[in-house]
Amino acid sequence: MRNLSENICCSSVNVIIGERIEDFLSSIHGKKIAVIYSKNLRLNPKADLVLPVEDGEETKDINNVLVLVKKLFEAGFDRGDYVIAVGGGTVLDMVGFASSIYMRGLNLVNVPTTLLGMVDAGIGGKNGVNFSGIKNVLGTFYQPSTILADLGFLETLPKEEIRKGLAEVIKYGIVLDKELYDYLSIHENEILSKEPVAMEEIIYKSIKDKLTIVKQDERETKGIRIVLNFGHTVGHAIEAGSGFKIPHGHAISVGMVCESKIAEEMGYSEEGVVEDTIWLLQLYGLPLSVDRLGFPVSKEIAISSIQHDKKIRGSKVMMPFPTRIGEWKAVDVPLDTLMGFVSQCL
Ligand SMILES: NC(=O)c1ccc[n+]([C@@H]2O[C@H](COP(=O)([O-])OP(=O)(O)OC[C@H]3O[C@@H](n4cnc5c(N)ncnc54)[C@H](O)[C@@H]3O)[C@@H](O)[C@H]2O)c1
Structure with missing residues (x-):
């Protein structure tokens, strides 16, 4: 397990790489928890509000944001409570936006389940939904308080989804990080076979x-x-x-x-x-x-x-x-x- 933390303007962002989501959830006490997760994942979280959602670009729709806000409101969530977004970049973008506008923002935890989500979409505080057929027209900058990369999710992720995320990892290597470039150059077998040590390394460096x-x-x-x-x-x-x-x-x-x-x-x-x-x-x-x-x-x-x-x-x-x-x-x-x-x- 590896940890990182960074102060971004007015927010402190903690990153945990390698912890299981179940362990993370059981470490939260005294606050309400909502887990909003991609329907395609096999998950049975213990939380006050559990909401499976569709994923893919269609989920990035303002109507889904309003449905989510309504559920949080009806369940009496306040600004100190937690929303845990679990899924690929599309679910994180939609849930992140809803979390940022609900009572001007509550505790958001991003749990990306694709490699692209772990190295890119779940990091950096951008969120958004599509509007009038154009991507990310509505959105905010809103930092999650925690980003949890549970590497267990990579086990079910198809190779093609791994490759799509690797394009962003390679990007970091080329423009920002020669060490990462060199690591990628000599560990392709471990990375393409999702070997946990190698995955943890490239995810850590990218984040x-x-x-x-x-x-x-x-x-x-x-x-x-x-x-x-x-x-x-x-x-x-x-x-x-x-x-x-x-x-x-x-x-x-x-x-x-x-x-x-x-x-x-x-x-x-x-x-x-x-x-x-x-x-x-x-x-x-x-x-x-x-x-x-x-x-x-x-x-x-x-x-x-x-x-x-x-x-x-x-x-x-x-x-x-x-x-x-x-x-x-x-x-x-x-x-x-x-x-x-x-x-x-x-
Ligand atoms: N906010 C940002 O900074 C930022 C940055 C980059 C991309 N994005 C956004 O991210 C989105 C793309 O994200 P994505 O590539 O993760 O797409 P996605 O959310 O559509 O997920 C891709 C596919 O992987 C499946 N999946 C997710 N987790 C899985 C798992 N653990 N095992 C098996 N299958 C799994 C999903 O069901 C889906 O079919 C785009 O909407 C893009 O605009 C946002």
Whole structure:
């Protein structure tokens, strides 16, 4: 078991890696507990309110938030009580949002059950639901008081879901953490077979990397949190170009290849960064180009979606470029230049 704690602005966030959820729940005394969990999990939690919910993007709906708020209200929950969100990123995003608005926020505990949830969605305090067909339009920044990565959940997680989460882990390695990059380079068998020591190591390092960044720039206003977007500008364009049929992890894998090439061509990265990026993604069986995504991507829609990127300021997009493995730099890229490069990648 490993622990971490970080003060993020006005909240203290505790991370526990390797404890079972049952043990965690029995350590809470004198407060009401609600466990909101993905219906797909086999779980029989002891709590005052137990609510199984659907998962997937459809669960990220404001109506589900209101249902949850109503249940908490009827059960007499107050700000000192606990909501335990158990599931993949979709369940955490919906429950996190509900917890942040109920009485202006109660004690939220994130228990991510996918690798993506453990290394990304469950960390950093962003939550949200989709609106009018657009992702995460409604949401808040709200830090969970505890993040519990119960590695037991990984046992049932399909290999493809592991790979999707690994794309984000590899991202941390490339732009923030050479040690993590090196660890991933030599432990692929243990990681792909979900060996607990290796999983604990990569989850610990990823959470630490993400929290270190979030702590410096919780609200994404200082040009630091942007580093977590490496591969995502192009990745989001690919997702949009496929009508959101291509999984996020696959799209950002191709996005990282493309963005590292742009960084090199614009003269920001050392020689070899593109090869090192491609090599590690390939080692984990992640796609490197759009023709490997198994779904058609409309170049036109993909490129035009870049023009609506939230990171555009004037006619420039601020992008995090890897300068060498484990290091990065924020660069303002003219939109025309970016679209020119991206059309070569797609
Ligand atoms: N808030 C953030 O900072 C943040 C960051 C990244 C992604 N996200 C969001 O996260 C969502 C994606 O998360 P996700 O990939 O976890 O998707 P998800 O919640 O849809 O889960 C993926 C699949 O895994 C299944 N599953 C979950 N746990 C399992 C387990 N232990 N064993 C077997 N199957 C299991 C689910 O039933 C589902 O079919 C997106 O909505 C994305 O926008 C949020």
